[in-house]
Structures are given as C-alpha cells and as structure tokens.
Amino acid sequence: AQTVTQSQPEMSVQEAETVTLSCTYDTSENNYYLFWYKQPPSRQMILVIRQEAYKQQNATENRFSVNFQKAAKSFSLKISDSQLGDTAMYFCAFIDSNYQLIWGAGTKLIIKP
Amino acid sequence: DAGVIQSPRHEVTEMGQEVTLRCKPISGHNSLFWYRQTMMRGLELLIYFNNNVPIDDSGMPEDRFSAKMPNASFSTLKIQPSEPRDSAVYFCASSLGVGNQPQHFGDGTRLSIL
Numbered sequence: 001a002q003t004v005t006q007s008q009p010e011m012s013v014q015e016a017e018t019v020t021l022s023c024t025y026d027t028s029e030n031n032y033y034l035f036w037y038k039q040p041p042s043r044q045m046i047l048v049i050r051q052e053a054y055k056q057q058n059a060t061e062n063r064f065s066v067n068f069q070k071a072a073k074s075f076s077l078k079i080s081d082s083q084l085g086d087t088a089m090y091f092c093a094f095i096d097s098n099y100q101l102i103w104g105a106g107t108k109l110i111i112k113p
Numbered sequence: 114d115a116g117v118i119q120s121p122r123h124e125v126t127e128m129g130q131e132v133t134l135r136c137k138p139i140s141g142h143n144s145l146f147w148y149r150q151t152m153m154r155g156l157e158l159l160i161y162f163n164n165n166v167p168i169d170d171s172g173m174p175e176d177r178f179s180a181k182m183p184n185a186s187f188s189t190l191k192i193q194p195s196e197p198r199d200s201a202v203y204f205c206a207s208s209l210g211v212g213n214q215p216q217h218f219g220d221g222t223r224l225s226i227l
Contacts, residue, residue, distance in 0.1 A: 037218075042220070043221050043223070044218065044220050044221070044222070045204060045206070045218030046218070047215045047216075047217065048224075091156065099148075100158055100169070101158065101216065103156040104157055106155065
C-alpha cells in the first residue's frame, strides 16, 4: 500500500524565519508526482508546489522550495522568510498509478509575529 | 479566472434529512473529485469523475451517499438520510485530466448533522 507520512503534527516559528516541513512516502512506482497543499484557517485548499519524480531538480515557487530525495522517498517543504499568512495546515500528497491523491495527515504551521 | 465553486458554504440540518452539496468545476477541467475531511480520518477521496463518468466510487462510505455529474459544469453529492457521523467538510476539486495534473479545490462545504 502506498502511504504518505508527515511526522510533525504541529510546528511554530517566528516570522521571517525559515521552516522545513517533512514528508516521507512509500511506493514501488518509479514515476509519480508529489504535491504540497496549504489549507489556511479560511479552509481553502491551495496548491503550493509540485514535483515530478523523474526530475532531479528540486521545484521552487518563490519562497517555497522542496528537497526531493527520491532514493530516501523524502519530500520536504522549505518556507523561507516565513510570513504570518503562511499560517495554515500543510498537506503532503502523492499521486498513485490510479491517479488518486494519497494524503499525509498534515502539519499545522503557526507563524508567530 | 473563477475557481471551483461549491455551495452551500455551511449546512446545518437534522438527522434523517436529505443533504445536497453542489460543485461547479473550473471551466475546461474534465476531472472532478469529491473529498471528505474529518479530524479523525483526514482527507478521504469519495468519488471521482472523468468526462462526467464516475470512475471510482470505492470511497463512498455507504449507500446513503450518491454523486452525479449530469454535465461538465456541475456535480452534486447527496446524502440521504443524513446521520451525525456525516458531519465533516466536503471538498470538491477539479483538474485537467485524471493524470498528474494538480487538483484545484473549492472552498468546501462545512456540514453539520444534528
């Protein structure tokens, strides 16, 4: 069975600091996609970043970047210069061969002023 | 561009009543997904459609749940009869294709069954 594990239920950092959210996954597939979604208190689900497994280069989107370690099956999200608006639940997700998203349990990130 | 539109945003109803949740996907997207989010179980895929056809409904919890997609721009998720344990946030998402395209989520419907 394919699984996604987020080992940090909650994290808290000061505004402007850098924070890294961890995500590991388990799959026997070679080609797949990984995602980070953000869910702020407003409850929307927002795509943050996407990584293709066949690409060695780590994806970046402005202040958000990933550290993708395919051999270790690790897909961490780094948020640089964190802002108060980054406070949210962050979900790591994996698309399996049936094209369904498999979700981690989420990490609650709190950015303190 | 308009995103995925869900209605209502909140629904409070009594046990036994029929509940209908609505979703309008992003124009041009041909895949639509219904999810349920609870504290206990996290995000669960209930059903997804491709080109208006239900592809996998194995996540639908029981016969009380049904989903339809009569056309490319509209889908409903119906619960009849509703039970308190159905209380959750229900998300609709759409994507361009079923493959590895990102899914775009609506704001969700918070459902409370009393």
